[in-house]
Amino acid sequence: MSSTALQPARGTHDLIGEEHRRHRRVVEAARDIAARYGFEEWATPVFEDTRVFSRSLGETSDVVTKEMYSFTDRGGESVTLRPENTAGVCRALVSNGLTQSNLPRKVFYAGPMFRYERPQKGRYRQFHQIGIEVLGAAEPLADAEVIACGWHIQQELEIAEGTVLEVNTLGDRPSREAYRAALVDYFTRHQDRLSEDSRLRLGKNPLRILDSKDPGDQTLMDGAPTIHDHLTAEAAAFYAALRRHLDTFRVPFRENPRIVRGLDYYNHTAFEFVTDRLGAQGTVMGGGRYDGLVEQMGGPPTPSVGWAAGVERLSLLLEAAGLTPSAPRPAVVVPVGDAAEPQAIAILQRLREAGLVAEMAYRGNLRRRMERANRIGAAAAVILGEDELARGMAIVRNLDDGTQAEVRLDAVIEALAETDVEGALEAAMADELEEGFEAMLGEEEEPDDR
RNA sequence: GCGGCCUUAGCUCAGGUGGUAGAGCGCCAGGUUGUGGUCUUGGAUGUCACGGGUUCGAGUCCCGUAGGUCGCCCCA
Incomplete structure (x- = not known):
């Protein structure tokens, strides 16, 4: 390659040949299975008013503080390339006046997302996600169905043996606040044994200490309080119902009280499908319940639940399993x-x-x-x-x-x-x-x- | 944003301690103007990532930059 040849911008990549066929296979399988579950596809804009994200994702989340592709357009508006699509879908629900009727609304989407991060295998600045959202359903049955749909897609792609579903509850607001206080109390008492990163988290987002990979922090985990000691009766019942429904859907899962999720809008259900086959990028599909998000977009209270999955990561699993689709033979x-x-x-x-x-x-x-x-x-x-x-x-x-x-x-x-x-x-x-x-x-x- | 490793032909990679580049695959042309894969003959591969430094001389040593990769942070 000559030195004058242009390179793709850092963290972007071209999808050509086999890679594109894997990519398309993931999206088409997801679209097909989601349709069977009654999801309709939406396409929302690739960029939004910056407030759509700054308002929803949490002022302290990394996505908002250092990963957004934001710029001022010629009209002086601050706009941002979407770092994820749940906020955009909720905004669209409100903007289009869909909050009053026909709920729950079941939405599927697929498309590019943007985060300014240091690229690695399976992590890019422009990457692609598929996702589903059930908007306007407070029942734990919705959570279970959303998870079952994600599991079904992985089965359809023949990669389900390589992933494990981990579920947790973050409780409702009272549960979470009580738990947060207990965590701060516990970790403050053991502050001298915390890693530098985790001491910072203690002030900002103490829940995140739970999934620290620091070995020193890990030794503190066994004695740490768990959310389950602080759940309200209502939150505990919700979580129990979710697990019961997952059994009924015959979706195998493992409880992991350390799952907290990075975005602030989650409550109750939090889950991740993880794999040990992609190095540090082990999360292949992740989501949960976000009962307050639509309200933050200016709509009425609209309890909702959904997940997003990384197409590049699913595609890597296809490749590793030798499941690259062949080109049509003419x-x-x-x-x-x-x-x-x-x-x-x-x-x-x-x-x-x-x-x-x-x-x-x-x-x-x-x-x-x-x-x-x-x-x-x-x-x-x-x-x-x-x-x-x-x-x-x-x-x-x-x-x-x-x-x-x-x-x-x-x-x-x-x-x-x-x-x-x-x-x-x-x-x-x-x-x-x-x-x-x-x-x-x-x-x-x-x-x-x- | 931080740390380790890496960058030589389109691809995968060789190139002890400095003497201005090679293999395999692929590509192009012929053997074969009515038959592909196999075989055979020949051919072109290139600012050795970029910039600077040391040296008579740098792919090789030093510094910087960019990109990749692995890990941290975080996340899909």
Whole structure:
């Protein structure tokens, strides 16, 4: 690469070839499964008024304090590239006047998110998330269904064996405040044994000390109070109901009282699907309940629950499991001699109209075209020499086993159905159905002839 | 934002203690103007990430910058 060649901006990456196919597989599987659960897809703007995020994510969260891509536009407004999409979806619910009717609203989304961070494998400045939100449901059954849907998507992607669901409760507001006070009390008494980072957290966000990776901090955890000692009866009942529903949905999970989640808007349910296969980026899907967020956007109280998942991370799991989708295999139409080209184009288009993936090179002799066919992974070649065309015939060659046969032009699709050409089998079957239908119509006409 | 390691052809990588570059794969052309994969012959790969320094001489040593990677922070 020449030194004058432009590089992608730091933390961004191009999705090309296999990587793009994995990416698309993740999004399409999620979209498909979420639709089965009754979620409708929304697309909200990639940038929003900065207050959408500063108001919702918590003034002390890292995302707000140091990771936002914010800038002032030409009109003097402060706008921010979305670092996540839950806040945007809640804003959209309110902006579009959807808070009064038809609740709960079940929303699926997929798209790019932006955080100014130091890039690593599985962590980028522009990355992609899929997510679902149930807006306007206070029942723990909604939490369980949201989690079940996430689990189902991972099963559909065949990566569910590699992840573990960890759940926790953050309680309601009284539970959380009591717990926070107890934690501050405990860690203040042992301040001398806390790491430097955690001493800072003590003043800012004491809950975060719980998932510190510092070995010294870890030794303090066993004696630390847990949220479960401070749950109100209502919060405890909510959590118990969630676990019961998860069992009913047959979603395996592990309780982890240390899960706290980074964004301030969560209450009650908090959960993460984690894996040990992605190094430091172990969280593959994470979410929880956020009963106060819509209100913060200027709407009425609208209890809600959802999750977001990193497409890049799910894609890495697909790659590691050898589950990269293969590219569709085309049929290649090969005219021999210039005079054959017009008829070859007619046949090429007929194949495409029938639903097959078909290609024809723009130039080259037979040998070159065959080489190219092989290179692009074609499953079959339809060879059209002037000799064959004069007899209304074509050669259909299976490029996997090297066998070939001369067939009538109207039997080309049928012959391609014997190969791995994408769409050929379906096209041939559809053709048969049509013929069968025509035959039935023909029989029905017989009585009139009598 | 902090620390470790890394950066040589399109890709994966060799290049003891300094003497101005190599392999495999891939690519292009021929053997083969009606048959791809296999085989065979030939060909082009490059500011050795960038900038500076030491030296007669730097891919090699030193400093800085950028990017990547691993970890911390945090998170998808």
